[in-house]
Amino acid sequence: MSLPPIPVFFNEIQLDFKPLYEWAFGDKIVHPETTARAESIVAALQSEPAAFEIREPAELPLKALQSIHSPNLITLYNTARLLPEDVTFYPSVFPKSEQVQGDPTNMKHAGCFCFDSGTPLSSQTWAAAAWSAACAKDAAMAVRKRKARIAYALSRPPGHHATRDLFGGYCYFNNAAIAAKDLRPKGRVAILDIDFHHGNGTQRIFYRDPKVLVVSIHGDPVTFYPYFSGHAGETGSGRGKGFNLNLPLQRGVTGDDYMQTLEQHALPAIEHFVAEFLIVSAGLDTYEKDPIGRFKLTTDDFERVGNALGRLRLPTVVIQEGGYYASHLGRNARALLRGVREGSAPPPG
């Protein structure tokens, strides 16, 4: 039986945002979140038209962004639209006092709405981030309306570090949260974050929510970004207690180690929760050649991971997060998606 193609949501406007460098511990380095990442994925998926069908998402209604993000954060991105075209703005003052009221119409206050120095703003940020979120929303809608069993959002810039009112970690709008908000009225949603870095934004947004389970496998935050969240002891709070599972791992994790954590801890938690929808925050910076991640997964491992996720046989929204070895990112995304598609196929006979 032939499987239907996976709808892939992407808009070329997402390529207009080009952060050139970032400040990392005082060093000016080439920004890893390049447009080549998305271009590599588009090329790889276009090469298999029977398996993947690339579509443009519909424009995202403002209320979808407002359902997750604070008015100040949205206003700040709008303020950044007025920056001269050749200016990229890096917040460098991050006030911590609760008395400070940041003015989101003043770019100099951007540090009030940001938690690191690697995530710049430009006049193009709004459009790229809003279309990136639109991809996630439309992928969720395709699954919710049963037009597809599996849908993929080629979201770039990524989203899982963005909280309700803060941007950071190359993330502006939390794409997975926007997708979860769309699905949540229809049933229990499990978000599985497989990016190398802990998705602090997604955790924070759903930390008190018992209808959205957040599970994350990532590099131990004692050593790795974002440092301040992702520890095993963070399990949710209030009514959300017990609905957040962090599975931090040490550097050097191989595909076999990873599969063990996935199959023995992450997937059973999703089954126990009796999830009705699965959202995968698909960071591929766990790749062995990734310049930022420190795990050792191979392209074949991504297909194994996808296969295991597919075997959950849940309506599934896969949303692109990190992954910075751009020239292999396309083949890795394709391997993951191929795995999900084949894993979800009904057994023969």
Ligand SMILES: [Zn+2]
């Ligand atoms: Zn990452």
